[in-house]
Amino acid sequence: MAEATPTPVPPGRPAPRVVVVGGGPGGYEAALVAQRGGAEVTLVERRGLGGAAVLTDVVPSKTLIATAEWMTIADRAPELGIRTVGQAGGDPSQGHEVLLDEVNARVLRLAQAQSTDIRTRLEEEGVEVVDGVGSLDGPGCVVIDPADGAQQRRCDADVVLLATGATPRTLPEAMPDGERILSWTQLYGLTELPERLVVVGSGVTGAEFAGAYQALGSDVVLISSRDRVLPGEDADAAEVIEQVFRERGMTVMGRSRAVSAERVGDGVRVTLHDGRVVEGSHCLVAVGSVPTTADLGLEEAGVRLTPRGHIEVDRVSRTSVRGVYAAGDCTGVLPLASVAAMQGRIAMAHALGDAVQPLNLGTVAANIFTAPEIATVGASERELAASGTRYVATSLALARNPRAKMLGMRDGFVKIFAHATTGTVLGGVVVAPRAGELVFPLTLAVSHRMTADEVARSFTVYPSLSGSIAEVARIVHQRRL
Numbered sequence: 286m287a288e289a290t291p292t293p294v295p296p297g298r299p300a301p302r303v304v305v306v307g308g309g310p311g312g313y314e315a316a317l318v319a320q321r322g323g324a325e326v327t328l329v330e331r332r333g334l335g336g337a338a339v340l341t342d343v344v345p346s347k348t349l350i351a352t353a354e355w356m357t358i359a360d361r362a363p364e365l366g367i368r369t370v371g372q373a374g375g376d377p378s379q380g381h382e383v384l385l386d387e388v389n390a391r392v393l394r395l396a397q398a399q400s401t402d403i404r405t406r407l408e409e410e411g412v413e414v415v416d417g418v419g420s421l422d423g424p425g426c427v428v429i430d431p432a433d434g435a436q437q438r439r440c441d442a443d444v445v446l447l448a449t450g451a452t453p454r455t456l457p458e459a460m461p462d463g464e465r466i467l468s469w470t471q472l473y474g475l476t477e478l479p480e481r482l483v484v485v486g487s488g489v490t491g492a493e494f495a496g497a498y499q500a501l502g503s504d505v506v507l508i509s510s511r512d513r514v515l516p517g518e519d520a521d522a523a524e525v526i527e528q529v530f531r532e533r534g535m536t537v538m539g540r541s542r543a544v545s546a547e548r549v550g551d552g553v554r555v556t557l558h559d560g561r562v563v564e565g566s567h568c569l570v571a572v573g574s575v576p577t578t579a580d581l582g583l584e585e586a587g588v589r590l591t592p593r594g595h596i597e598v599d600r601v602s603r604t605s606v607r608g609v610y611a612a613g614d615c616t617g618v619l620p621l622a623s624v625a626a627m628q629g630r631i632a633m634a635h636a637l638g639d640a641v642q643p644l645n646l647g648t649v650a651a652n653i654f655t656a657p658e659i660a661t662v663g664a665s666e667r668e669l670a671a672s673g674t675r676y677v678a679t680s681l682a683l684a685r686n687p688r689a690k691m692l693g694m695r696d697g698f699v700k701i702f703a704h705a706t707t708g709t710v711l712g713g714v715v716v717a718p719r720a721g722e723l724v725f726p727l728t729l730a731v732s733h734r735m736t737a738d739e740v741a742r743s744f745t746v747y748p749s750l751s752g753s754i755a756e757v758a759r760i761v762h763q764r765r766l
Contacts, residue, residue, distance in 0.1 A: 300325045301637060304427040304440050306419035306581070307448035309336025310622040311612030313403055315446045315629030316412045322637045326412045327440055329419035329429050334403040337450050337614075338622045340396050341470040348392045349472075350493060350654045353500035354718075356381060357656045360500075361693045383501045386476040393473055421445065421582035424606045428582075444608055444636040447588075447596060448629060449581065451574040451614035458545035459485065459555075459570050465548045466568045469494060479503045479567040483555050485543040486571035487514040489653050492526065494569055495535065496655045505535045506563055508555065510542035515653065519666060519714045521680070521700065522659045526716075529657070529696050538563070546570065576615045591617060600643035602632035610636060618644070621651055650728045652721035657683075657697045660724035663712030663731035666702060675705035679760045681753050683717050688748040694718055699753040701727070701737060703761045708736040710758075717750060726754050737761035 303319040305312045308330030316328045333340050359381060362368065407414055415438075417431040427445060429438040453468040455461060461468045467475075469490055480503065484495040487509030499505040507514065507530065514530065514537060515523040530537055542558040546568045553568040576595045583590060589597045589605040595617030602610045610632035613625035627644060634641045653659040669676045683689045683697035697716035704711055713727035730740050741758035745751050 301443040302441060303327070303444045303446070303633070303636070304419070304442040305329070305446045305448060306427060307336060307446075307450060307613070307615075308334045308403070308414075309338050309448055309450050309613055309625060311625035311629035312336065312446065312448035313407060313629075314626040315448065315610075315612060315633045316407060317410060318630050318633040319444070319637065320410050320412050322633065322639070324444070324633075324637060327415060327427075327429075328407065328412055329415045329417050329427070331416075331418045331432070333397075333400045334407070334414065335396075335400040336448075337452075337470070338625070339399050339403065341473075343622050344399055345392045345396045345473055346469065346490075346493060346497075347654055348395050349388065350497045350656075352388050352392075353497040354656055356383070356500045356502070364693045383478050385478045385501070388501075389473045389475060420580065421586040421588070421609075423582075424586045424588075424609055442608070444610065444633075446602075446629065446632055446636075447581070447583075447604075447609065447611040447615060448613045448625065449577040449615045451576050451620070453570070454573040454575050456485075456543075456545070456570060456572060458547075459543065459568070461570060462548060465551075465553050465566070466546050466570065469569065469571055472569065475567075479565070481506070481552075481565035481567070483546075483553065483563050483565035483568045484508065484571060485546065485555065485568060486573070487511065487537075488517065488571065488573065489515065491569070491571035493654050494571065496526075496530065499530070499533055499535050500656060506565060507535060507537045508541050508543050508557070508563065509537065509539050512539055514539075515659070518653065518659060519661065519700070521698070522661075522714055522716045525657070525696055525698070526653075526655050526659065529655075574614065574620070576617060578615055593617065598628070600645075601635040601641060602628045602644070603635070608636075619646060619649060621649065624649060648728070648732045650721075650724055652724070654721075657694075657716050657718050658720035660715040660720035661713070662724055662728045663710070664702060665712060669702055669711060674711070676702050676711060677705050677761060677764050678702050679757050679764055680714075681757045681760065683750075683753065686748070686750055686753045688750050688752070689717075691748065692718075699723075699757050701740075701754075701757045701761055703737045703765070705765060708738055708761065708765055709734055710737055710740065713754075715754075723750055723754075726751060737765075 301324045303324040303326045305316045305328040320326045422428045427440045463471045482503045483506045495507045514527045546555045555563040587606045596611040598616045612628035650662040680700035700714040702712040710730040715724045737758040745755045
């Protein structure tokens, strides 16, 4: 899914004027491509460079999850013959105390440092960065209200890129108060570990935070309106995660839609659709997100929105208005920072006249940061079955891998989907610690249309977790005979 970098504007030709509204991955990557292509670029951001991905979503949440991972590793220590001296029974959890105020302070420091690095990089490359709010005044003009109260600016633009992201969806009867009822952006204000955290929503965000807080030491109740957690993911992978959650002491309530959450004294009360009540010290509402597209002047400028409020774009990020592009979560294409960044880069290359390869979601790699992680790439089994594609699905349990045995890893597997006739690798799933790193060989195979035989013939280190990928590929060969 590579895209070309725009060639610089020829001498003597006026530089195109580009205005980017939103400083998340889609926005700042687009700004860098446009600046290097010879454009005059202004980027306006209302909350901080990096957007939600850096400040309130991806960076802070994955930092918190990485901290929780150390607790999970410590819990496995007795299996490896390790115990802390002086601990009764050798229980490592008895020797660790989570200081959530310090954990969250570190999380926010890292997020702010990343935001600062992005600003520095943009400014060093010549992008004008404005703190404030931007909106369209017609297709070729952006009105900027600076955050410092300075006079409103009008910026005429040859190209506008909208990368305004999304915000957490709320429930009318479960509005976050920032103290006991929380959205995922508010968790980092907690100074003490929740005694009992009720998580409403079992999608990616809900599952990640539920697993992290359970590992940190909270009693967690995960409420899912569907049959299982992570309903949009590979069924076998989701089953592993739900089983791990239960084994570690989490209460998972399937087919249990929450209708309200209210604060009661020093706790919360969550009411389910069937009248049952779940009580806890805190409640995390993780029921999706909504695009940040209101009050941007989109409809007045002729920019079409979907019924759910996302900006309609094509595969090169064009909107319905000439010269206006959009990237990231505000488009509803795929809520991943990597996809937002690619959309932004493609948009600017296209806008500045270079040849580009349209966005191809068939090669996107994604990762869910539970413990173990779930990494996927290419077509899912559900998509293959729905399309009528003839395929073989082959998997191998992680527990059979010698390196996994050494590291005390039991839960997980590697799965490959290959075309039944040609053997071309169509997709893959990895469930393992650090699966996001381990899936890369399958990403290369899908991107370059390699066959399972070609993957199988490649050398792997022995012992290594990646050895399971080659072994599964060899099994694919046997099943196609």
